[in-house]
Amino acid sequence: MKIWIKNPLAVLGDNCAGGILVENDQITATYGSGETPKDMTGIEVFDASEHVLLPGLINTHHHFYQTLTRACPPALNKPLFPWLQSLYPIWAGLSEEMIALSSQLALAELLLSGCTTAADHHYLFPGPLEEAIDIQVEAARSMGIRAMLTRGSMSLGEDQGGLPPPSTVQSEEAILNDSERLINRYHERGNGAMVQIALAPCSPFSVSTQLMKDSAKLAKDLNVRLHTHLAETHDETAFCEKMFSLRPLDYLESVGWLGDQTWLAHGIHFDDNEIKRLGEAGVGICHCPSSNMVLSSGICRTLELQEAGSPVGLGVDGSASNDGSNLIQEVRQALLLGRLRYEATEMTHQKAFEFATKGSAQCLGRDDIGQITVGKQADLALFKLDEPRFSGAGDPLAALLLCGAHQADHVMVGGKWRVSDGAVIGLDMEALMAEHSHIAKKLIS
Numbered sequence: 006m007k008i009w010i011k012n013p014l015a016v017l018g019d020n021c022a023g024g025i026l027v028e029n030d031q032i033t034a035t036y037g038s039g040e041t042p043k044d045m046t047g048i049e050v051f052d053a054s055e056h057v058l059l060p061g062l063i064n065t066h067h068h069f070y071q072t073l074t075r076a077c078p079p080a081l082n083k084p085l086f087p088w089l090q091s092l093y094p095i096w097a098g099l100s101e102e103m104i105a106l107s108s109q110l111a112l113a114e115l116l117l118s119g120c121t122t123a124a125d126h127h128y129l130f131p132g133p134l135e136e137a138i139d140i141q142v143e144a145a146r147s148m149g150i151r152a153m154l155t156r157g158s159m160s161l162g163e164d165q166g167g168l169p170p171p172s173t174v175q176s177e178e179a180i181l182n183d184s185e186r187l188i189n190r191y192h193e194r195g196n197g198a199m200v201q202i203a204l205a206p207c208s209p210f211s212v213s214t215q216l217m218k219d220s221a222k223l224a225k226d227l228n229v230r231l232h233t234h235l236a237e238t239h240d241e242t243a244f245c246e247k248m249f250s251l252r253p254l255d256y257l258e259s260v261g262w263l264g265d266q267t268w269l270a271h272g273i274h275f276d277d278n279e280i281k282r283l284g285e286a287g288v289g290i291c292h293c294p295s296s297n298m299v300l301s302s303g304i305c306r307t308l309e310l311q312e313a314g315s316p317v318g319l320g321v322d323g324s325a326s327n328d329g330s331n332l333i334q335e336v337r338q339a340l341l342l343g344r345l346r347y348e349a350t351e352m353t354h355q356k357a358f359e360f361a362t363k364g365s366a367q368c369l370g371r372d373d374i375g376q377i378t379v380g381k382q383a384d385l386a387l388f389k390l391d392e393p394r395f396s397g398a399g400d401p402l403a404a405l406l407l408c409g410a411h412q413a414d415h416v417m418v419g420g421k422w423r424v425s426d427g428a429v430i431g432l433d434m435e436a437l438m439a440e441h442s443h444i445a446k447k448l449i450s
């Protein structure tokens with residue numbers, strides 16, 4: 006199969022004004038202005054003259070199940086700790102069906118916003134949810150989206166000084182055994198991997214020190230990545246100082262996590278010296294601007310982190326603190342929030358796109374996605390500027406962010422179209438939304 010994505014209106018990539026050639030799952034040629042494939046035999050043409058062409062956007066942090074608790078009344082207008090404490094008892098009622106529907110809904114929403122690789126952090130395995138990650142793998146495969154599914158965990162209940170209720174935590178042994186099972190069963194390696202697994206103890210206030218250490222060891226033994234929430238709020242810093250007599254980053258280092266196999270969600274409250282240490286170690290940071298604004302958590306120091314050597318990616322975070330899963334809108338949020346901390350000349354629209362593409366790919370330890378270059382996976386997002394919000398726009402790439410693009414017209418993952426004319430191919434979206442919203446009401450009641 007060969008497709009020439011021809012003459013895009015604009016493109017985020019070098020020397021491809023004439024378009025790109027997709028062969029099977031990869032980009033095999035790029036064309037400068039006026040250039041064409043030499044031999045058109047067997048090449049299908051996709052006229053992109055009305056489309057802005059981006060590398061598929063990459064989401065590096067989410068909690069799919071939280072699409073069931075968006076704008077949830079008990080959690081409204083609260084900072085992180087009270088917000089979590091009002092949601093934990095609701096989340097304790099999750100069923101397998103809820104995991105399936107919330108994962109499908111979140112993945113469809115992401116695809117429609119131009120996302121081609123989605124990471125999720127699932128850390129709730131009470132009672133019937135032993136196979137939560139297996140269910141997510143199934144959802145990602147059926148949707149044809151690339152996925153980094155992290156096996157999350159909580160092992161420090163309220164009765165041991167942690168934040169979550171005891172009914173939501175598991176033993177270290179059960180967590181490690183299941184982690185190993187999932188890696189052996191699902192983790193793909195090398196270029197073009199569609200499903201990957203990483204280990205993701207939830208946060209310093211919900212996981213035992215032993216589990217942090219054991220997870221780092223298991224990740225090293227099995228050569229997979231590590232992910233967790235860190236330095237999200239001042240409450241978390243106070244917790245670490247009280248519980249471990251360490252600041253969050255010192256704690257991370259003490260449990261063997263300070264290395265380039267790790268990417269962190271949020272990474273807001275680091276001082277200059279900590280940023281230097283993170284950069285030197287190559288720790289990735291997933292910036293979650295909407296969530297950080299909703300929970301009044303603070304502003305991630307993205308540009309200093311990048312300057313120090315840390316990959317900086319982007320994440321919508323869970324839908325209880327965003328409360329949408331729209332990745333192109335999140336790129337706009339990163340741009341706008343960044344402008345509150347940095348000069349407009351520093352926090353450019355190109356920089357915001359870089360977070361969601363190349364930076365996110367680095368966070369996930371991948372060099373086969375996130376760029377429109379020969380040899381990379383054909384993961385592409387194409388946007389049209391045909392809504393009133395774009396009318397009169399000058400620079401098409403900047404317009405996507407400044408005018409507020411929210412829906413991709415076409416999306417390709419590994420050379421296969423997954424979104425066409427603004428709809429996920431093969432998915433009855435209305436039926437999925439009806440089932441999803443019905444079961445969300447059941448969970449909250």
Ligand SMILES: [Zn+2]
Pocket residue numbers: 066067068126234270322323
């Ligand atoms: Zn999160």
